[in-house]
Amino acid sequence: MxxxxxxxxxxxxxxxxxxxxxxxxxxxxxxxxxxxxxxxxxxxxxxxxxxxxxxxxxxxxxxxxxxxxxxxxxxxxxxxxxxxxxxxxxxxxxxxxxxxxxxxxxxxxxxxxxxxxxxxxxxxxxxxxxxxxxxxxNIIMPSAEKQLKAYQEQVEAYFKKIFMEFVIYLRQGESDWDGKEILEVHKVLQEAKDLALKDIENNLRYNDNHYFHYFEMREKQFEIIQRIMPLVSSLDETYEQNYMIADFLENLAHAIHPGNTVSIYLDELQKMRQKFKTSPLPQDRKEFEVRAALFHFVNEMQRYLLIKKALFDQHTKRKKNQWSLFIKKEKTSNEGS
CATH class of the missing domain: 1.20.58 (Methane Monooxygenase Hydroxylase; Chain G, domain 1)
Structure with a gap:
Protein backbone atom coordinates (compact mmCIF):
# COMPACT_ATOMS: atom_id res chain seq x y z
CA MET A 1 0.00 0.00 0.00
CA ASN A 138 -2.00 22.91 -2.47
CA ILE A 139 0.49 25.71 -1.86
CA ILE A 140 2.94 22.89 -1.15
CA MET A 141 3.63 21.09 -4.41
CA PRO A 142 6.58 18.74 -5.03
CA SER A 143 8.83 19.75 -7.92
CA ALA A 144 8.46 17.65 -11.07
CA GLU A 145 11.84 18.77 -12.45
CA LYS A 146 13.72 15.61 -11.46
CA GLN A 147 11.08 13.27 -12.89
CA LEU A 148 10.72 15.29 -16.11
CA LYS A 149 14.49 15.21 -16.57
CA ALA A 150 14.42 11.43 -16.08
CA TYR A 151 11.68 11.11 -18.74
CA GLN A 152 13.75 13.27 -21.08
CA GLU A 153 16.81 11.05 -20.68
CA GLN A 154 14.68 7.93 -21.12
CA VAL A 155 13.14 9.18 -24.38
CA GLU A 156 16.54 10.13 -25.75
CA ALA A 157 17.95 6.71 -24.82
CA TYR A 158 15.09 5.01 -26.69
CA PHE A 159 15.60 7.22 -29.75
CA LYS A 160 19.32 6.39 -29.75
CA LYS A 161 18.57 2.66 -29.50
CA ILE A 162 16.07 2.81 -32.38
CA PHE A 163 18.46 4.70 -34.64
CA MET A 164 21.31 2.30 -33.87
CA GLU A 165 19.06 -0.62 -34.82
CA PHE A 166 18.33 1.17 -38.10
CA VAL A 167 22.10 1.50 -38.60
CA ILE A 168 22.64 -2.23 -38.10
CA TYR A 169 19.92 -3.10 -40.59
CA LEU A 170 21.17 -0.62 -43.20
CA ARG A 171 24.70 -2.03 -43.01
CA GLN A 172 23.89 -5.73 -42.73
CA GLY A 173 20.49 -6.03 -44.42
CA GLU A 174 19.11 -7.96 -41.44
CA SER A 175 18.53 -7.58 -37.68
CA ASP A 176 17.10 -9.57 -34.77
CA TRP A 177 15.66 -6.45 -33.09
CA ASP A 178 12.18 -7.05 -31.60
CA GLY A 179 11.15 -3.36 -31.72
CA LYS A 180 10.04 -3.20 -28.08
CA GLU A 181 11.50 0.33 -27.75
CA ILE A 182 8.83 1.59 -30.16
CA LEU A 183 6.09 0.58 -27.72
CA GLU A 184 8.02 1.84 -24.70
CA VAL A 185 8.78 5.28 -26.10
CA HIS A 186 5.10 5.85 -26.95
CA LYS A 187 4.12 5.08 -23.36
CA VAL A 188 6.89 7.24 -21.86
CA LEU A 189 6.02 10.21 -24.08
CA GLN A 190 2.38 10.11 -22.96
CA GLU A 191 3.35 9.94 -19.28
CA ALA A 192 5.92 12.72 -19.71
CA LYS A 193 3.46 15.05 -21.45
CA ASP A 194 0.84 14.48 -18.74
CA LEU A 195 3.38 15.30 -16.03
CA ALA A 196 4.63 18.37 -17.89
CA LEU A 197 1.04 19.61 -18.24
CA LYS A 198 0.48 19.18 -14.50
CA ASP A 199 3.69 21.12 -13.89
CA ILE A 200 2.30 23.99 -15.98
CA GLU A 201 -0.93 23.99 -13.97
CA ASN A 202 1.06 24.11 -10.73
CA ASN A 203 2.95 27.21 -11.83
CA LEU A 204 0.16 29.78 -12.01
CA ARG A 205 2.44 32.71 -12.87
CA TYR A 206 3.08 31.37 -16.37
CA ASN A 207 1.55 28.81 -18.70
CA ASP A 208 4.72 27.92 -20.57
CA ASN A 209 6.87 24.88 -19.90
CA HIS A 210 9.90 23.96 -21.97
CA TYR A 211 9.54 20.28 -21.03
CA PHE A 212 6.00 20.18 -22.43
CA HIS A 213 7.19 21.69 -25.74
CA TYR A 214 10.17 19.32 -25.72
CA PHE A 215 8.01 16.20 -25.36
CA GLU A 216 5.59 17.49 -27.99
CA MET A 217 8.57 17.89 -30.31
CA ARG A 218 9.77 14.36 -29.57
CA GLU A 219 6.24 13.05 -30.15
CA LYS A 220 6.18 14.57 -33.64
CA GLN A 221 9.64 13.16 -34.34
CA PHE A 222 8.47 9.76 -33.13
CA GLU A 223 5.67 9.84 -35.72
CA ILE A 224 8.34 10.18 -38.40
CA ILE A 225 10.34 7.30 -36.88
CA GLN A 226 7.22 5.14 -37.09
CA ARG A 227 6.76 6.13 -40.74
CA ILE A 228 10.31 5.23 -41.74
CA MET A 229 10.36 1.85 -39.96
CA PRO A 230 8.60 0.01 -42.83
CA LEU A 231 10.87 1.86 -45.23
CA VAL A 232 14.02 0.63 -43.48
CA SER A 233 12.70 -2.93 -43.18
CA SER A 234 12.15 -3.03 -46.96
CA LEU A 235 15.85 -2.37 -47.64
CA ASP A 236 17.02 -5.99 -47.72
CA GLU A 237 20.00 -5.30 -49.99
CA THR A 238 22.91 -2.98 -49.28
CA TYR A 239 24.37 -0.36 -51.60
CA GLU A 240 26.82 2.48 -51.18
CA GLN A 241 23.98 4.84 -50.21
CA ASN A 242 22.93 2.52 -47.37
CA TYR A 243 26.32 2.96 -45.72
CA MET A 244 26.20 6.73 -46.18
CA ILE A 245 22.83 6.96 -44.42
CA ALA A 246 23.94 4.48 -41.77
CA ASP A 247 26.96 6.66 -40.94
CA PHE A 248 24.71 9.72 -40.76
CA LEU A 249 22.22 7.98 -38.44
CA GLU A 250 25.00 6.69 -36.20
CA ASN A 251 26.35 10.23 -35.75
CA LEU A 252 22.83 11.54 -35.19
CA ALA A 253 22.11 8.82 -32.60
CA HIS A 254 25.13 9.85 -30.55
CA ALA A 255 24.03 13.49 -30.74
CA ILE A 256 20.48 13.05 -29.41
CA HIS A 257 20.22 15.56 -26.56
CA PRO A 258 18.21 18.67 -25.59
CA GLY A 259 20.74 21.02 -27.19
CA ASN A 260 20.53 22.62 -30.63
CA THR A 261 22.84 20.99 -33.18
CA VAL A 262 20.20 20.68 -35.90
CA SER A 263 21.95 22.96 -38.42
CA ILE A 264 25.01 20.66 -38.50
CA TYR A 265 22.95 17.62 -39.48
CA LEU A 266 20.77 19.55 -41.92
CA ASP A 267 23.98 20.55 -43.72
CA GLU A 268 25.11 16.89 -43.74
CA LEU A 269 21.79 15.82 -45.21
CA GLN A 270 22.10 18.41 -47.94
CA LYS A 271 25.60 17.18 -48.82
CA MET A 272 24.33 13.59 -48.85
CA ARG A 273 21.50 14.53 -51.18
CA GLN A 274 24.00 16.10 -53.57
CA LYS A 275 26.10 12.91 -53.51
CA PHE A 276 23.01 10.89 -54.33
CA LYS A 277 22.36 13.09 -57.35
CA THR A 278 25.92 12.70 -58.67
CA SER A 279 26.04 8.92 -58.10
CA PRO A 280 26.00 6.60 -61.14
CA LEU A 281 22.56 5.54 -62.32
CA PRO A 282 21.05 2.32 -60.87
CA GLN A 283 22.11 -0.87 -62.67
CA ASP A 284 18.79 -2.70 -62.29
CA ARG A 285 15.22 -2.30 -61.08
CA LYS A 286 16.00 -3.53 -57.57
CA GLU A 287 18.74 -0.97 -57.06
CA PHE A 288 16.46 1.74 -58.42
CA GLU A 289 13.74 0.85 -55.87
CA VAL A 290 16.21 0.75 -52.99
CA ARG A 291 17.77 4.09 -53.90
CA ALA A 292 14.32 5.66 -54.32
CA ALA A 293 13.41 4.40 -50.84
CA LEU A 294 16.68 5.77 -49.44
CA PHE A 295 16.00 9.17 -51.02
CA HIS A 296 12.55 9.18 -49.38
CA PHE A 297 14.25 8.20 -46.12
CA VAL A 298 16.52 11.25 -46.37
CA ASN A 299 13.51 13.53 -46.89
CA GLU A 300 11.83 12.12 -43.80
CA MET A 301 14.98 12.66 -41.74
CA GLN A 302 15.05 16.26 -42.92
CA ARG A 303 11.50 16.68 -41.58
CA TYR A 304 12.66 15.02 -38.35
CA LEU A 305 15.40 17.64 -37.91
CA LEU A 306 13.22 20.58 -38.95
CA ILE A 307 10.74 19.72 -36.18
CA LYS A 308 13.46 20.29 -33.58
CA LYS A 309 14.65 23.42 -35.37
CA ALA A 310 11.11 24.83 -35.15
CA LEU A 311 11.12 24.23 -31.38
CA PHE A 312 14.32 26.25 -30.92
CA ASP A 313 13.10 28.98 -33.27
CA GLN A 314 9.92 29.34 -31.18
CA HIS A 315 11.95 29.32 -27.97
CA THR A 316 14.23 32.06 -29.30
CA LYS A 317 11.21 34.10 -30.40
CA ARG A 318 9.59 33.80 -26.96
CA LYS A 319 12.82 34.90 -25.29
CA LYS A 320 13.04 37.93 -27.58
CA ASN A 321 9.41 38.85 -26.84
CA GLN A 322 10.00 38.54 -23.09
CA TRP A 323 13.13 40.69 -23.34
CA SER A 324 11.31 43.33 -25.43
CA LEU A 325 8.48 43.40 -22.89
CA PHE A 326 10.99 43.80 -20.05
CA ILE A 327 12.76 46.68 -21.84
CA LYS A 328 9.40 48.35 -22.53
CA LYS A 329 8.38 48.11 -18.87
CA GLU A 330 11.73 49.49 -17.74
CA LYS A 331 11.44 52.38 -20.17
CA THR A 332 7.89 53.18 -19.01
CA SER A 333 9.01 52.98 -15.39
CA ASN A 334 11.93 55.36 -15.99
CA GLU A 335 9.74 57.83 -17.85
CA GLY A 336 7.22 57.77 -15.00
CA SER A 337 9.87 58.45 -12.39
Whole structure:
Protein backbone atom coordinates (compact mmCIF):
# COMPACT_ATOMS: atom_id res chain seq x y z
CA MET A 1 0.00 0.00 0.00
CA UNK A 2 1.38 3.37 -1.03
CA UNK A 3 0.41 6.70 0.54
CA UNK A 4 1.10 9.58 -1.84
CA UNK A 5 1.81 13.19 -1.05
CA UNK A 6 -1.68 14.26 -2.16
CA UNK A 7 -3.27 11.73 0.23
CA UNK A 8 -1.26 13.17 3.12
CA UNK A 9 -2.26 16.74 2.21
CA UNK A 10 -5.92 15.74 1.92
CA UNK A 11 -5.92 14.03 5.31
CA UNK A 12 -4.18 16.93 7.08
CA UNK A 13 -6.27 19.60 5.32
CA UNK A 14 -9.53 17.82 6.12
CA UNK A 15 -8.64 17.46 9.79
CA UNK A 16 -7.61 21.11 10.08
CA UNK A 17 -10.75 22.33 8.30
CA UNK A 18 -13.02 20.37 10.65
CA UNK A 19 -11.04 21.47 13.71
CA UNK A 20 -11.16 25.17 12.78
CA UNK A 21 -14.86 25.04 11.79
CA UNK A 22 -15.65 23.37 15.13
CA UNK A 23 -13.51 25.86 17.07
CA UNK A 24 -15.32 28.79 15.43
CA UNK A 25 -18.60 27.23 16.50
CA UNK A 26 -20.10 26.45 13.08
CA UNK A 27 -22.98 24.01 12.86
CA UNK A 28 -22.42 21.01 10.57
CA UNK A 29 -18.70 21.76 10.86
CA UNK A 30 -17.73 18.35 9.43
CA UNK A 31 -18.96 19.61 6.04
CA UNK A 32 -15.93 21.92 5.94
CA UNK A 33 -13.77 18.80 5.77
CA UNK A 34 -15.88 17.40 2.94
CA UNK A 35 -15.37 20.62 0.98
CA UNK A 36 -11.62 20.40 1.52
CA UNK A 37 -11.59 16.87 0.10
CA UNK A 38 -13.67 17.89 -2.93
CA UNK A 39 -11.59 20.98 -3.72
CA UNK A 40 -8.12 19.49 -3.26
CA UNK A 41 -7.18 18.49 -6.80
CA UNK A 42 -3.97 17.29 -8.47
CA UNK A 43 -2.76 20.79 -9.40
CA UNK A 44 -3.10 24.34 -8.07
CA UNK A 45 -4.99 25.47 -11.15
CA UNK A 46 -7.56 22.69 -10.90
CA UNK A 47 -7.97 23.31 -7.15
CA UNK A 48 -8.67 27.02 -7.73
CA UNK A 49 -11.14 26.23 -10.52
CA UNK A 50 -12.88 23.66 -8.32
CA UNK A 51 -12.98 26.08 -5.37
CA UNK A 52 -14.56 28.86 -7.46
CA UNK A 53 -17.07 26.42 -8.95
CA UNK A 54 -18.13 25.05 -5.58
CA UNK A 55 -18.31 28.50 -4.01
CA UNK A 56 -20.66 29.68 -6.76
CA UNK A 57 -22.77 26.52 -6.64
CA UNK A 58 -23.16 26.72 -2.86
CA UNK A 59 -24.23 30.36 -3.05
CA UNK A 60 -26.73 29.58 -5.81
CA UNK A 61 -28.11 26.59 -3.88
CA UNK A 62 -28.37 28.64 -0.68
CA UNK A 63 -30.21 31.51 -2.38
CA UNK A 64 -32.69 29.21 -4.14
CA UNK A 65 -33.25 27.31 -0.88
CA UNK A 66 -33.73 30.45 1.21
CA UNK A 67 -36.37 31.84 -1.13
CA UNK A 68 -38.14 28.51 -1.67
CA UNK A 69 -38.30 27.57 2.01
CA UNK A 70 -39.70 31.00 2.84
CA UNK A 71 -42.39 30.68 0.19
CA UNK A 72 -43.34 27.00 0.40
CA UNK A 73 -42.14 25.86 3.83
CA UNK A 74 -39.73 23.15 4.95
CA UNK A 75 -41.10 20.07 3.19
CA UNK A 76 -39.49 17.30 1.10
CA UNK A 77 -41.46 18.56 -1.90
CA UNK A 78 -39.84 21.95 -1.54
CA UNK A 79 -36.43 20.26 -1.79
CA UNK A 80 -37.63 18.56 -4.97
CA UNK A 81 -38.65 21.94 -6.38
CA UNK A 82 -35.33 23.53 -5.39
CA UNK A 83 -33.30 20.79 -7.09
CA UNK A 84 -35.45 21.05 -10.22
CA UNK A 85 -34.38 24.70 -10.41
CA UNK A 86 -30.79 24.51 -9.14
CA UNK A 87 -29.50 21.56 -11.18
CA UNK A 88 -30.32 23.04 -14.63
CA UNK A 89 -28.75 26.36 -13.57
CA UNK A 90 -25.53 24.64 -12.46
CA UNK A 91 -25.43 22.55 -15.64
CA UNK A 92 -25.83 25.73 -17.70
CA UNK A 93 -22.94 27.29 -15.76
CA UNK A 94 -20.84 24.14 -16.44
CA UNK A 95 -20.76 23.36 -12.73
CA UNK A 96 -22.65 20.07 -12.76
CA UNK A 97 -19.91 18.41 -10.68
CA UNK A 98 -20.86 20.72 -7.81
CA UNK A 99 -24.52 19.70 -7.60
CA UNK A 100 -23.79 17.48 -4.59
CA UNK A 101 -21.95 20.31 -2.82
CA UNK A 102 -24.83 22.68 -3.43
CA UNK A 103 -27.27 20.05 -2.16
CA UNK A 104 -25.41 19.92 1.17
CA UNK A 105 -26.22 23.60 1.80
CA UNK A 106 -29.84 23.05 0.83
CA UNK A 107 -30.16 20.09 3.21
CA UNK A 108 -28.50 22.01 6.04
CA UNK A 109 -31.14 24.71 5.80
CA UNK A 110 -33.87 22.06 5.62
CA UNK A 111 -32.59 20.29 8.75
CA UNK A 112 -32.41 23.57 10.70
CA UNK A 113 -35.90 24.57 9.54
CA UNK A 114 -34.70 28.13 9.67
CA UNK A 115 -33.50 30.72 7.17
CA UNK A 116 -32.03 33.88 8.61
CA UNK A 117 -28.82 35.89 8.55
CA UNK A 118 -26.97 33.71 11.08
CA UNK A 119 -27.94 30.48 9.32
CA UNK A 120 -26.72 31.74 5.95
CA UNK A 121 -23.57 33.11 7.61
CA UNK A 122 -22.94 29.66 9.10
CA UNK A 123 -23.12 28.07 5.65
CA UNK A 124 -20.81 30.72 4.22
CA UNK A 125 -18.36 30.03 7.04
CA UNK A 126 -18.32 26.31 6.25
CA UNK A 127 -17.65 27.06 2.58
CA UNK A 128 -14.85 29.54 3.29
CA UNK A 129 -13.09 27.30 5.83
CA UNK A 130 -13.29 24.19 3.64
CA UNK A 131 -12.07 25.93 0.49
CA UNK A 132 -9.35 27.89 2.32
CA UNK A 133 -7.70 24.75 3.70
CA UNK A 134 -7.91 23.03 0.31
CA UNK A 135 -6.06 25.92 -1.32
CA UNK A 136 -3.59 26.16 1.56
CA UNK A 137 -2.67 22.49 1.24
CA ASN A 138 -2.00 22.91 -2.47
CA ILE A 139 0.49 25.71 -1.86
CA ILE A 140 2.94 22.89 -1.15
CA MET A 141 3.63 21.09 -4.41
CA PRO A 142 6.58 18.74 -5.03
CA SER A 143 8.83 19.75 -7.92
CA ALA A 144 8.46 17.65 -11.07
CA GLU A 145 11.84 18.77 -12.45
CA LYS A 146 13.72 15.61 -11.46
CA GLN A 147 11.08 13.27 -12.89
CA LEU A 148 10.72 15.29 -16.11
CA LYS A 149 14.49 15.21 -16.57
CA ALA A 150 14.42 11.43 -16.08
CA TYR A 151 11.68 11.11 -18.74
CA GLN A 152 13.75 13.27 -21.08
CA GLU A 153 16.81 11.05 -20.68
CA GLN A 154 14.68 7.93 -21.12
CA VAL A 155 13.14 9.18 -24.38
CA GLU A 156 16.54 10.13 -25.75
CA ALA A 157 17.95 6.71 -24.82
CA TYR A 158 15.09 5.01 -26.69
CA PHE A 159 15.60 7.22 -29.75
CA LYS A 160 19.32 6.39 -29.75
CA LYS A 161 18.57 2.66 -29.50
CA ILE A 162 16.07 2.81 -32.38
CA PHE A 163 18.46 4.70 -34.64
CA MET A 164 21.31 2.30 -33.87
CA GLU A 165 19.06 -0.62 -34.82
CA PHE A 166 18.33 1.17 -38.10
CA VAL A 167 22.10 1.50 -38.60
CA ILE A 168 22.64 -2.23 -38.10
CA TYR A 169 19.92 -3.10 -40.59
CA LEU A 170 21.17 -0.62 -43.20
CA ARG A 171 24.70 -2.03 -43.01
CA GLN A 172 23.89 -5.73 -42.73
CA GLY A 173 20.49 -6.03 -44.42
CA GLU A 174 19.11 -7.96 -41.44
CA SER A 175 18.53 -7.58 -37.68
CA ASP A 176 17.10 -9.57 -34.77
CA TRP A 177 15.66 -6.45 -33.09
CA ASP A 178 12.18 -7.05 -31.60
CA GLY A 179 11.15 -3.36 -31.72
CA LYS A 180 10.04 -3.20 -28.08
CA GLU A 181 11.50 0.33 -27.75
CA ILE A 182 8.83 1.59 -30.16
CA LEU A 183 6.09 0.58 -27.72
CA GLU A 184 8.02 1.84 -24.70
CA VAL A 185 8.78 5.28 -26.10
CA HIS A 186 5.10 5.85 -26.95
CA LYS A 187 4.12 5.08 -23.36
CA VAL A 188 6.89 7.24 -21.86
CA LEU A 189 6.02 10.21 -24.08
CA GLN A 190 2.38 10.11 -22.96
CA GLU A 191 3.35 9.94 -19.28
CA ALA A 192 5.92 12.72 -19.71
CA LYS A 193 3.46 15.05 -21.45
CA ASP A 194 0.84 14.48 -18.74
CA LEU A 195 3.38 15.30 -16.03
CA ALA A 196 4.63 18.37 -17.89
CA LEU A 197 1.04 19.61 -18.24
CA LYS A 198 0.48 19.18 -14.50
CA ASP A 199 3.69 21.12 -13.89
CA ILE A 200 2.30 23.99 -15.98
CA GLU A 201 -0.93 23.99 -13.97
CA ASN A 202 1.06 24.11 -10.73
CA ASN A 203 2.95 27.21 -11.83
CA LEU A 204 0.16 29.78 -12.01
CA ARG A 205 2.44 32.71 -12.87
CA TYR A 206 3.08 31.37 -16.37
CA ASN A 207 1.55 28.81 -18.70
CA ASP A 208 4.72 27.92 -20.57
CA ASN A 209 6.87 24.88 -19.90
CA HIS A 210 9.90 23.96 -21.97
CA TYR A 211 9.54 20.28 -21.03
CA PHE A 212 6.00 20.18 -22.43
CA HIS A 213 7.19 21.69 -25.74
CA TYR A 214 10.17 19.32 -25.72
CA PHE A 215 8.01 16.20 -25.36
CA GLU A 216 5.59 17.49 -27.99
CA MET A 217 8.57 17.89 -30.31
CA ARG A 218 9.77 14.36 -29.57
CA GLU A 219 6.24 13.05 -30.15
CA LYS A 220 6.18 14.57 -33.64
CA GLN A 221 9.64 13.16 -34.34
CA PHE A 222 8.47 9.76 -33.13
CA GLU A 223 5.67 9.84 -35.72
CA ILE A 224 8.34 10.18 -38.40
CA ILE A 225 10.34 7.30 -36.88
CA GLN A 226 7.22 5.14 -37.09
CA ARG A 227 6.76 6.13 -40.74
CA ILE A 228 10.31 5.23 -41.74
CA MET A 229 10.36 1.85 -39.96
CA PRO A 230 8.60 0.01 -42.83
CA LEU A 231 10.87 1.86 -45.23
CA VAL A 232 14.02 0.63 -43.48
CA SER A 233 12.70 -2.93 -43.18
CA SER A 234 12.15 -3.03 -46.96
CA LEU A 235 15.85 -2.37 -47.64
CA ASP A 236 17.02 -5.99 -47.72
CA GLU A 237 20.00 -5.30 -49.99
CA THR A 238 22.91 -2.98 -49.28
CA TYR A 239 24.37 -0.36 -51.60
CA GLU A 240 26.82 2.48 -51.18
CA GLN A 241 23.98 4.84 -50.21
CA ASN A 242 22.93 2.52 -47.37
CA TYR A 243 26.32 2.96 -45.72
CA MET A 244 26.20 6.73 -46.18
CA ILE A 245 22.83 6.96 -44.42
CA ALA A 246 23.94 4.48 -41.77
CA ASP A 247 26.96 6.66 -40.94
CA PHE A 248 24.71 9.72 -40.76
CA LEU A 249 22.22 7.98 -38.44
CA GLU A 250 25.00 6.69 -36.20
CA ASN A 251 26.35 10.23 -35.75
CA LEU A 252 22.83 11.54 -35.19
CA ALA A 253 22.11 8.82 -32.60
CA HIS A 254 25.13 9.85 -30.55
CA ALA A 255 24.03 13.49 -30.74
CA ILE A 256 20.48 13.05 -29.41
CA HIS A 257 20.22 15.56 -26.56
CA PRO A 258 18.21 18.67 -25.59
CA GLY A 259 20.74 21.02 -27.19
CA ASN A 260 20.53 22.62 -30.63
CA THR A 261 22.84 20.99 -33.18
CA VAL A 262 20.20 20.68 -35.90
CA SER A 263 21.95 22.96 -38.42
CA ILE A 264 25.01 20.66 -38.50
CA TYR A 265 22.95 17.62 -39.48
CA LEU A 266 20.77 19.55 -41.92
CA ASP A 267 23.98 20.55 -43.72
CA GLU A 268 25.11 16.89 -43.74
CA LEU A 269 21.79 15.82 -45.21
CA GLN A 270 22.10 18.41 -47.94
CA LYS A 271 25.60 17.18 -48.82
CA MET A 272 24.33 13.59 -48.85
CA ARG A 273 21.50 14.53 -51.18
CA GLN A 274 24.00 16.10 -53.57
CA LYS A 275 26.10 12.91 -53.51
CA PHE A 276 23.01 10.89 -54.33
CA LYS A 277 22.36 13.09 -57.35
CA THR A 278 25.92 12.70 -58.67
CA SER A 279 26.04 8.92 -58.10
CA PRO A 280 26.00 6.60 -61.14
CA LEU A 281 22.56 5.54 -62.32
CA PRO A 282 21.05 2.32 -60.87
CA GLN A 283 22.11 -0.87 -62.67
CA ASP A 284 18.79 -2.70 -62.29
CA ARG A 285 15.22 -2.30 -61.08
CA LYS A 286 16.00 -3.53 -57.57
CA GLU A 287 18.74 -0.97 -57.06
CA PHE A 288 16.46 1.74 -58.42
CA GLU A 289 13.74 0.85 -55.87
CA VAL A 290 16.21 0.75 -52.99
CA ARG A 291 17.77 4.09 -53.90
CA ALA A 292 14.32 5.66 -54.32
CA ALA A 293 13.41 4.40 -50.84
CA LEU A 294 16.68 5.77 -49.44
CA PHE A 295 16.00 9.17 -51.02
CA HIS A 296 12.55 9.18 -49.38
CA PHE A 297 14.25 8.20 -46.12
CA VAL A 298 16.52 11.25 -46.37
CA ASN A 299 13.51 13.53 -46.89
CA GLU A 300 11.83 12.12 -43.80
CA MET A 301 14.98 12.66 -41.74
CA GLN A 302 15.05 16.26 -42.92
CA ARG A 303 11.50 16.68 -41.58
CA TYR A 304 12.66 15.02 -38.35
CA LEU A 305 15.40 17.64 -37.91
CA LEU A 306 13.22 20.58 -38.95
CA ILE A 307 10.74 19.72 -36.18
CA LYS A 308 13.46 20.29 -33.58
CA LYS A 309 14.65 23.42 -35.37
CA ALA A 310 11.11 24.83 -35.15
CA LEU A 311 11.12 24.23 -31.38
CA PHE A 312 14.32 26.25 -30.92
CA ASP A 313 13.10 28.98 -33.27
CA GLN A 314 9.92 29.34 -31.18
CA HIS A 315 11.95 29.32 -27.97
CA THR A 316 14.23 32.06 -29.30
CA LYS A 317 11.21 34.10 -30.40
CA ARG A 318 9.59 33.80 -26.96
CA LYS A 319 12.82 34.90 -25.29
CA LYS A 320 13.04 37.93 -27.58
CA ASN A 321 9.41 38.85 -26.84
CA GLN A 322 10.00 38.54 -23.09
CA TRP A 323 13.13 40.69 -23.34
CA SER A 324 11.31 43.33 -25.43
CA LEU A 325 8.48 43.40 -22.89
CA PHE A 326 10.99 43.80 -20.05
CA ILE A 327 12.76 46.68 -21.84
CA LYS A 328 9.40 48.35 -22.53
CA LYS A 329 8.38 48.11 -18.87
CA GLU A 330 11.73 49.49 -17.74
CA LYS A 331 11.44 52.38 -20.17
CA THR A 332 7.89 53.18 -19.01
CA SER A 333 9.01 52.98 -15.39
CA ASN A 334 11.93 55.36 -15.99
CA GLU A 335 9.74 57.83 -17.85
CA GLY A 336 7.22 57.77 -15.00
CA SER A 337 9.87 58.45 -12.39
Missing amino acids: KIGFRVIKTAIGTGLAIAVASWIGLKFYSSAGVLTILCLKETRKRSIESAIEKMISCIIGGLFAAVSFKLFGFTPWTITLILLMVIPVLVALKAKDSVATSSVVILHLYMLHKVDGMTLLNELGIIVVGITFALMM
